[in-house]
Amino acid sequence: MPARHTLAGTPWPAHPARHTLAGTPWPAHPGRHTLAGTPGSAGFATAGIPLSIGPDPGRASVQANGRGLGETVPVPATHPLPLRRVAFDYPDDWTANWIPAKPEFAYAANSVSLLMPFAEPLFIKACNAYLPELDPPLRERTVDFARQETQHYTQHSKVNKMLEEQYPGLVRVERWMDRTARWVWNKRSHRFALAFSAGGETTAYGVARWAEKHMGELFDGADPVTTTLFMWHLAEEVEHKSACWDVYEAVDGSRLRYAWAMVVGMLMLGWFTWLGTFVMLWQDHRFFRPVTWFRMVRWSLSLAFDLIPTMVISATPHHHPNQFTDPLYLTTFLSQFDSETGTMPLWQGPTIDVGDAGADEPQ
Numbered sequence: 286m287p288a289r290h291t292l293a294g295t296p297w298p299a300h301p302a303r304h305t306l307a308g309t310p311w312p313a314h315p316g317r318h319t320l321a322g323t324p325g326s327a328g329f330a331t332a333g334i335p336l337s338i339g340p341d342p343g344r345a346s347v348q349a350n351g352r353g354l355g356e357t358v359p360v361p362a363t364h365p366l367p368l369r370r371v372a373f374d375y376p377d378d379w380t381a382n383w384i385p386a387k388p389e390f391a392y393a394a395n396s397v398s399l400l401m402p403f404a405e406p407l408f409i410k411a412c413n414a415y416l417p418e419l420d421p422p423l424r425e426r427t428v429d430f431a432r433q434e435t436q437h438y439t440q441h442s443k444v445n446k447m448l449e450e451q452y453p454g455l456v457r458v459e460r461w462m463d464r465t466a467r468w469v470w471n472k473r474s475h476r477f478a479l480a481f482s483a484g485g486e487t488t489a490y491g492v493a494r495w496a497e498k499h500m501g502e503l504f505d506g507a508d509p510v511t512t513t514l515f516m517w518h519l520a521e522e523v524e525h526k527s528a529c530w531d532v533y534e535a536v537d538g539s540r541l542r543y544a545w546a547m548v549v550g551m552l553m554l555g556w557f558t559w560l561g562t563f564v565m566l567w568q569d570h571r572f573f574r575p576v577t578w579f580r581m582v583r584w585s586l587s588l589a590f591d592l593i594p595t596m597v598i599s600a601t602p603h604h605h606p607n608q609f610t611d612p613l614y615l616t617t618f619l620s621q622f623d624s625e626t627g628t629m630p631l632w633q634g635p636t637i638d639v640g641d642a643g644a645d646e647p648q
């Protein structure tokens with residue numbers, strides 16, 4: 286059954302914290318090693334400069350070339366944003382409850398998926414509106430950003446079709462999403478739409494970091510294909526975390542507009558995530574279960590505690606998204622993409638049989 290095997294034939298490690306994808310032991314304490322000579326993870330514009338990464342890679346500050354955080358010069362990132370054409374082959378019996386142990390999280394993720402074909406075209410339009418004003422390298426990178434986003438919402442649309450069949454009530458939610466996206470584009474200024482998009486990209490980066498930290502809990506026993514869809518998307522969100530910001534900085538840069546638009550965007554994301562989740566939980570008769578509410582509130586608070594500081598920091602003067610550390614696991618995952626075959630390892634949850642790799646683990 287294809288869903289149970291990696292696309293490239295390589296098993297995905299069950300314990301990412303301790304193993305590299307290629308099977309080489311991962312340093313036990315990444316915080317104590319310097320990645321000297323490494324071109325740097327995707328977001329840093331400091332290629333070739335040793336990066337020292339703190340004890341918690343997800344939160345560590347980055348010191349590049351001896352500069353502290355406050356001294357780092359914000360510059361547009363220049364690394365390429367490759368187009369990875371990935372086809373996801375979902376099992377015939379695919380269900381919206383693709384994380385059987387955590388249906389509420391599957392529904393929340395589904396709701397985010399529903400939003401993508403409305404949010405991401407808006408981000409593309411907002412950036413493209415300023416293409417003629419950008420210098421050639423940034424223009425080229427913005428085009429690449431648009432290509433990545435197009436891939437994302439195209440792939441999410443396929444999942445969304447299956448969701449609509451299983452939960453017809455979601456079609457109405459999608460209509461509201463569409464109306465909201467149109468409101469941002471038609472009723473607000475293009476500068477606001479661009480700030481909204483830059484804020485949306487920061488939010489996506491924050492969500493990626495949070496998801497990586499909690500992936501063991503959240504995706505345990507999940508359908509590997511659907512999980513891979515989300516991991517691939519989140520990993521590319523990390524990769525292009527500064528793309529929209531650089532356009533915004535080039536044409537506007539107002540931190541006030543950015544902060545306001547980002548808060549509006551986050552409230553919309555939260556509202557639609559809850560709304561879509563509500564529709565699926567209601568149809569499943571799960572809405573009034575205490576465990577449902579316990580999990581939903583716990584995850585929402587956990588995400589908020591992680592996301593809000595990221596958003597606040599991103600809105601401070603002189604801050605640039607390059608100063609945010611890339612989550613290592615997602616970045617490594619993305620590096621496994623094989624451009625020749627158009628495949629990448631299929632994400633496997635911790636419940637798979639890992640053979641020798643798991644032999645020393647307590648049962």
Ligand SMILES: [Fe+2]
Nearest residue numbers: 405434437522
């Ligand atoms: Fe995206």
Ligand SMILES: [Fe+2]
Nearest residue numbers: 434486489522
């Ligand atoms: Fe994005």
